[in-house]
Each structure stands twice: as structure tokens, then as C-alpha cells.
Amino acid sequence: MKADQVPPVTLAELRSELVHRHRQLVDYRLVVWTAGNASVRVPDSELFLIKASGVDYDALTPSSMVLCHLDGSLAEESELSPSSDTAAHAYVYRHMPEVGGVVHTHSNYACAFAAVGEPIPCVLTGIADEFGGEIPVGPFARIGDDAIGQGIVATLSGHRSRAVLMANHGVFTIGEDAKAAVKAAVLCEDSARSVLLARGLGAPRVIAQDDVDALYERYQNVYGQR
Ligand SMILES: O=C(CO)[C@@H](O)[C@H](O)COP(=O)(O)O
Numbered sequence: 062m063k064a065d066q067v068p069p070v071t072l073a074e075l076r077s078e079l080v081h082r083h084r085q086l087v088d089y090r091l092v093v094w095t096a097g098n099a100s101v102r103v104p105d106s107e108l109f110l111i112k113a114s115g116v117d118y119d120a121l122t123p124s125s126m127v128l129c130h131l132d133g134s135l136a137e138e139s140e141l142s143p144s145s146d147t148a149a150h151a152y153v154y155r156h157m158p159e160v161g162g163v164v165h166t167h168s169n170y171a172c173a174f175a176a177v178g179e180p181i182p183c184v185l186t187g188i189a190d191e192f193g194g195e196i197p198v199g200p201f202a203r204i205g206d207d208a209i210g211q212g213i214v215a216t217l218s219g220h221r222s223r224a225v226l227m228a229n230h231g232v233f234t235i236g237e238d239a240k241a242a243v244k245a246a247v248l249c250e251d252s253a254r255s256v257l258l259a260r261g262l263g264a265p266r267v268i269a270q271d272d273v274d275a276l277y278e279r280y281q282n283v284y285g286q287r
Pocket residue numbers: 095096097098112113114115116143144145146165204
């Protein structure tokens with residue numbers, strides 16, 4: 062089958078995939094209790110799916126994924142309220158058409174940087190590979206409306222990084238799909254952990270910009286199976 066003959070993904074498949082992506086957040090120890098959430102854009106539509114608010118990760122099923130319009134309103138009748146961060150995710154989808162997945166976590170090491178308002182410096186090749194430079198800090202914003210979304214879009218537009226540390230809050234990541242957004246959340250936490258460990262040994266050294274550029278270019282365009 063040629064790539065252009067791959068059948069379009071169904072809503073049911075997207076719901077199941079989003080359950081799996083939330084399971085990955087637990088497996089990678091990026092979330093505890095009901096903190097955090099993930100969403101996925103429904104291709105070729107003005108819709109996205111997002112986790113229901115405050116539901117245990119163990120209890121998530123395809124029907125716990127709430128279908129929303131890009132203004133954040135419900136697109137179907139649902140007994141479950143969508144995530145408290147729905148307006149933030151919706152704002153990202155409206156203003157970054159290239160984004161197909163959004164993830165939010167309170168992963169500990171990255172949150173430590175968010176708590177002090179400090180970017181994660183580009184001191185390891187893995188950070189250059191995935192983020193193309195430091196992982197930036199976004200503004201403080203209250204939870205519940207699109208203020209968080211505005212901060213995400215303002216910080217990540219035109220930036221290589223797919224992760225932002227929202228000040229005094231946590232990590233928001235974006236990707237072309239939900240898998241890519243989860244990957245960015247995993248690697249953001251891994252980066253933060255390594256940098257904090259390095260600081261116990263001495264002063265981490267920032268990689269030269271031309272090396273960062275070369276590493277990013279290779280990882281994004283050459284690494285892995287093409
Ligand atoms: O960041 C926050 C609250 O600080 C929220 O994102 C919660 O962590 C998860 O909320 P729901 O998605 O369950 O509404």
C-alpha cells in the first residue's frame with residue numbers, strides 16, 4: 062500500500078490511541094493521581110479529543126475522551142466534563158495549525174525549573190537533538206481559560222522547542238500528533254533530570270550554537286528510519 066493510500070484514521074481509533082498516550086504518561090512517570098492531560102486533533106476537521114477532567118488514569122477508556130470544537134466547546138453530548146485545560150489546548154490548535162497533539166504534565170524535574178522560572182539549558186546532545194536549543198519558560202497564567210494557551214503559543218511560535226515550562230505550573234508540549242507530543246514530554250523530563258544531576262557535579266557547559274544547529278538538523282532529518 063502506498064503512503065497516499067493509507068485509510069484515514071477513525072474517531073474510534075483516535076479515542077483508543079489517546080487512552081494509550083495517557084497510559085504512556087503514567088508509564089514514564091510524568092503524572093500522578095489525575096494531574097496532566099493529553100489531546101489530539103481530529104484530522105481534516107475543526108475538532109479535537111481531550112481527556113475528561115479529574116478521571117483516574119486507570120479508569121480512562123475511549124469514552125473518557127471528550128470531543129470538542131476548536132473554541133473549546135463540547136462537540137457532542139458528554140456526561141463527563143472535559144479537562145480544565147481544554148481552553149488552553151483549543152487555543153494552541155487554533156493558532157498553530159501544524160500542531161496535531163498537545164500534552165500537559167507536572168513531571169517533577171521539569172517542574173523544578175518551572176518553579177524557579179529557569180529554562181533548561183542546552184548542555185546535552187539529546188536536548189539539541191529534540192529541542193534545538195534550551196527549553197524555554199512561558200509566563201505564569203491561571204488555570205481555566207485560554208491564558209495558558211496564549212502563553213504556550215507566544216513562547217513556542219517560531220521556536221524550535223516543542224516543550225515550554227509554564228512558570229510555577231508545569232510542562233506543555235506540542236507535536237505533529239499525540240505521539241510526538243508525548244515524546245517531547247518524556248524527553249523534556251529526561252533532560253531536566255540530567256541537568257539537575259549534572260549541577261550536583263559542577264557547572265554544565267552550554268553547547269556551541271553551530272554544534273546545536275548541526276545536531277538538531279541531523280536528528281530531525283537523518284536519524285532513524287526514513
Ligand atoms: O494543571 C492542572 C492543575 O494544576 C490540571 O491540568 C490538572 O493537572 C489536570 O486537570 P484535568 O485535566 O484533570 O482537568
